[in-house]
Amino acid sequence: MTQKTDLRDEEIAIRGAKVHNLKNISVTLPRNKLVVLTGVSGSGKSSLAFDTIYAEGQRRYVESLSAYARQFLEQLSKPDIESITGLSPTISIEQRTTSYNPRSTVGTVTEIYDYLRLLFARVSKPYCWKCEQPIRSQSPQQVVDSILSSPLGTRLSILAPIVRGRKGEYQKELLQLRQRGFVRVRVDGDIHDLSDDITLDKNKKHDISVYIDRLIIKGDLGTLAARISDSVELGLKLGEGMLILETQPSGATAESEPIETLLSEKFACPTCHISYPSPEPRTFSFNSPMGACPECDGLGTKPSPEDLDAEEDTVDSDLNLDAITGENAPCSSCNGARLRKESLHYRLAERNISNLTLLSISELSAFFNALVLTDREQLIANRILKEIKDRCGFLNEVGVGYLSLSRSAQSLSGGESQRIRLATQIGSSLVGVIYVLDEPSIGLHQKDNRKLLNTLKRLRDMGNSVLVVEHDRETIEEADWIVDLGPGAGSQGGELVAEGSLKQLLRSKKSITAKYLNGELEIATPKTRRTWTKANAIRLEKATQNNLKNITIDFPLGVFTCVTGTSGSGKSTLVIDTLYRLLAGHVYRMKTGEIKIAGSRGLELVDKVIDIDQRPIGKTPRSNPATYTGLFSLIRELFASLPDSKVRGYGPGRYSFNVKGGRCEACEGDGVTKVEMHFLPDVFVECDICKGRRYNRDTLEIRYKGKNIADVLDMTGSDAYAFFDAIPSIKAKLKVLNEVGLGYLHLGQSATTLSGGEAQRIKLSKELSRRGTGKTVYILDEPTTGLHFDDVNKLVAILQTLVSQGNTVIVIEHNLDLIKVADYVIDMGPEGGAAGGYVIAKGTPEELALIPESDTGRYLKTVL
Numbered sequence: 001m002t003q004k005t006d007l008r009d010e011e012i013a014i015r016g017a018k019v020h021n022l023k024n025i026s027v028t029l030p031r032n033k034l035v036v037l038t039g040v041s042g043s044g045k046s047s048l049a050f051d052t053i054y055a056e057g058q059r060r061y062v063e064s065l066s067a068y069a070r071q072f073l074e075q076l077s078k079p080d081i082e083s084i085t086g087l088s089p090t091i092s093i094e095q096r097t098t099s100y101n102p103r104s105t106v107g108t109v110t111e112i113y114d115y116l117r118l119l120f121a122r123v124s125k126p127y128c129w130k131c132e133q134p135i136r137s138q139s140p141q142q143v144v145d146s147i148l149s150s151p152l153g154t155r156l157s158i159l160a161p162i163v164r165g166r167k168g169e170y171q172k173e174l175l176q177l178r179q180r181g182f183v184r185v186r187v188d189g190d191i192h193d194l195s196d197d198i199t200l201d202k203n204k205k206h207d208i209s210v211y212i213d214r215l216i217i218k219g220d221l222g223t224l225a226a227r228i229s230d231s232v233e234l235g236l237k238l239g240e241g242m243l244i245l246e247t248q249p250s251g252a253t254a255e256s257e258p259i260e261t262l263l264s265e266k267f268a269c270p271t272c273h274i275s276y277p278s279p280e281p282r283t284f285s286f287n288s289p290m291g292a293c294p295e296c297d298g299l300g301t302k303p304s305p306e307d308l309d310a311e312e313d314t315v316d317s318d319l320n321l322d323a324i325t326g327e328n329a330p331c332s333s334c335n336g337a338r339l340r341k342e343s344l345h346y347r348l349a350e351r352n353i354s355n356l357t358l359l360s361i362s363e364l365s366a367f368f369n370a371l372v373l374t375d376r377e378q379l380i381a382n383r384i385l386k387e388i389k390d391r392c393g394f395l396n397e398v399g400v401g402y403l404s405l406s407r408s409a410q411s412l413s414g415g416e417s418q419r420i421r422l423a424t425q426i427g428s429s430l431v432g433v434i435y436v437l438d439e440p441s442i443g444l445h446q447k448d449n450r451k452l453l454n455t456l457k458r459l460r461d462m463g464n465s466v467l468v469v470e471h472d473r474e475t476i477e478e479a480d481w482i483v484d485l486g487p488g489a490g491s492q493g494g495e496l497v498a499e500g501s502l503k504q505l506l507r508s509k510k511s512i513t514a515k516y517l518n519g520e521l522e523i524a525t526p527k528t529r530r531t532w533t534k535a536n537a538i539r540l541e542k543a544t545q546n547n548l549k550n551i552t553i554d555f556p557l558g559v560f561t562c563v564t565g566t567s568g569s570g571k572s573t574l575v576i577d578t579l580y581r582l583l584a585g586h587v588y589r590m591k592t593g594e595i596k597i598a599g600s601r602g603l604e605l606v607d608k609v610i611d612i613d614q615r616p617i618g619k620t621p622r623s624n625p626a627t628y629t630g631l632f633s634l635i636r637e638l639f640a641s642l643p644d645s646k647v648r649g650y651g652p653g654r655y656s657f658n659v660k661g662g663r664c665e666a667c668e669g670d671g672v673t674k675v676e677m678h679f680l681p682d683v684f685v686e687c688d689i690c691k692g693r694r695y696n697r698d699t700l701e702i703r704y705k706g707k708n709i710a711d712v713l714d715m716t717g718s719d720a721y722a723f724f725d726a727i728p729s730i731k732a733k734l735k736v737l738n739e740v741g742l743g744y745l746h747l748g749q750s751a752t753t754l755s756g757g758e759a760q761r762i763k764l765s766k767e768l769s770r771r772g773t774g775k776t777v778y779i780l781d782e783p784t785t786g787l788h789f790d791d792v793n794k795l796v797a798i799l800q801t802l803v804s805q806g807n808t809v810i811v812i813e814h815n816l817d818l819i820k821v822a823d824y825v826i827d828m829g830p831e832g833g834a835a836g837g838y839v840i841a842k843g844t845p846e847e848l849a850l851i852p853e854s855d856t857g858r859y860l861k862t863v864l
Helices: 045-063 106-110 114-124 140-146 170-177 221-238 321-323 353-358 361-370 374-396 415-427 446-461 474-476 501-504 510-517 571-588 625-629 630-638 643-648 707-712 717-723 728-739 754-767 789-804 845-849 855-860
Strands: 012-018 025-030 034-039 083-085 090-093 155-165 182-185 188-194 206-218 240-248 259-264 432-438 467-471 479-486 495-502 536-545 553-558 560-565 599-601 608-612 672-677 680-685 776-783 808-812 824-829 838-843
Touching: 012 045, 025 240, 025 361, 025 467, 025 479, 034 045, 034 446, 034 474, 045 083, 045 432, 045 467, 045 479, 090 495, 090 707, 106 114, 106 728, 114 353, 114 374, 140 221, 155 170, 155 221, 170 206, 170 625, 206 221, 221 240, 221 571, 240 838, 361 374, 361 717, 374 446, 415 432, 446 474, 446 855, 474 510, 479 501, 479 510, 495 501, 495 510, 501 510, 501 845, 510 789, 536 571, 553 808, 553 824, 553 838, 560 571, 560 789, 571 608, 571 776, 571 808, 571 824, 608 754, 625 630, 625 728, 625 754, 630 643, 630 707, 630 728, 717 728, 728 754, 728 789, 754 789, 789 808, 824 845, 824 855, 838 845, 838 855, 845 855
Parallel strands: 034 467, 034 479, 090 432, 432 467, 560 808, 560 824, 608 776, 776 808
Antiparallel strands: 012 025, 012 083, 155 206, 155 240, 182 188, 182 206, 240 259, 479 495, 536 553, 536 599, 672 680, 824 838
16 A cells, blocks of 8 residues: 655645735745745745745744743744645745854854864963963873983972062061971072071062972982972972972082973973963953953954044945944954964964964865874864864855955855855754745855855755745756746735746746746847046056955946956955045045055046945834935925925924824834833834824824825835826935835835845935936945846946946946946956955956956856
């Protein structure tokens, strides 16, 4: 009799999903497959993947735990769905920075640094920080054996150090030694009888050692061994783990100077008399007082006292000040290494732990593969080394091998953070899990993308379901199953357009994704490229910032330039850390910190520079697209100009939810109130008074075309564009917001819910709505993040418009569809990290495609 297979074991069935803009959709996904969710931006992909499947998987897992365990976990609400079957525990790997803690590094996030600390505590060798000589510890038996190995006739004196380089009179200590029966001491190099009157200057530093025993190596060593053992034990006890051995070889005269050796149960330098405690993992932790540099408390930097030259009110609030001013100055004590000098003088293969954290993960992997240890050390370190090598291997597989362990977690892009967590998940070896990923290909060069795909397939083959929100062509084509949502964004999206294998998708007549994949629609390659001369360009000469290798390069003005290259090859260092800082310092007269270049020219040809990055547009839930773009000020002024407002005396401030007057005071304009749950986490619920509308009843009575201010904030950009058709100033801003592909966003949507790509496009829309100068340099870092093929097409049109107005656009990008439309391409490489920092090729996309050394050129051939 054949056993029937329960279909629930083979599929995840979602019925009646209505989260956000999802329109009661039902979809069935195969389990243990690589499933890609695609569709235009705002079509509902994240709503289905993260807010439905992931959220429900998490909620069910948390609910299965005890009440005691649940108090430590976030309480999750049930998504708006009829049912989900075939669901197993879910793990989300999103594009967000792993940590805002300045102490977090790539090493701590991946736990490789924890294993390095353990390794150094077990098998590293200490060196004196003063004279750089190797030092070692000895057990009492080893000290005895060392003494007994001396040649016959050797004269020995065993002393215990009582005081070492400290001020004081020490009469009490000398009296106690005499009372215990000791006869002689050595004070500051001179020998005294304890019965003498020994007077010390309390303001000077002194060294005091007491003589424990004096003997000659001769006769029966067995009898001598017992005596030496007692003397050594007593000496180590009095000297708190240290003793001094004075030796005179056989035949030496009584007047000859004895040879002095410091022996210790601790690590101690015989020359400088400096001792170290026995190493522990926390000895190498910059988060522990035992290891952290006392000067900078383990941060490695000290705040720079220099401030901006410009007056605060003259500086554009949108400027990327972190990029312009550079990092804080390294700590003068540890030089940025974060650790005490003692911790930095433990070495493994001639490198301290800080040296190893400065290596890229690829270099670290090579270091440990070549590391030679003794048999004893190998036995101790075997399991530790396996963990380090495995983790390095996983990180290399996901394309972040160019990162160093010392890299701050705060400085990682969303894509890098996501891939690091992906590598960690591979190392966990979990099976039967649903992994939900958000565009893991972001920030990856095409040649690294293949490694990532292999990693995703490896997760799948381990027995997991891998669900990926993605726009990358190669990832879509490699998927086992594809779900295409649309047809539009926001209220025009949320429907299931197509599902199935790649062949089934390509047969769909409704799918825009299918039309781009089969060539029916495409991002057109320009027939001509803009030309430029060296007289109309910014030149950077001999740039050596970070990993740049003394490069000289021209950035043409008035054209569209793409800077490409493998991950970690130096693109951001060249464009953001060098060019942007240089231009911002010149244009806005700001202090920029050190910029490592020999010279530059052409800066005077630019009167404005704007870095449109992916940092959040606001740090509080009160920030939203309307407030950031200035749109909300115009809307409030419109409402204040209405007859009913004038009758009641309402000004624009009445319509702000940030100040008293028109807002709901029960929730202070938040729309939600916090309910304290005592042993459970606090819960935020819709405000009972305003029902989430943010404003009081009187304010909401004022209407424009039947809509109050809360209704307007709840509109999407595309709906608002039609609604404010008669107001040119508002319509102009909304037109740009729609053009950058963000018509699906609600005007009042909290900034904290926006992705990095959405935040970047909001900034772009704000800049586009300003009056241009014709001499502006726009710098964008991966603007295609989160964009569907169709949205990339719209973005290209916007960027080309900016350039046609005389401005300069410089884009850091991996997307071939955007690279192919550029006028000029600068390709960095050949690899990431220390192996990068060179300009491999430069020219038009067609010229780049003919250069065999350029990896980007090789891939460009396929799309030109």
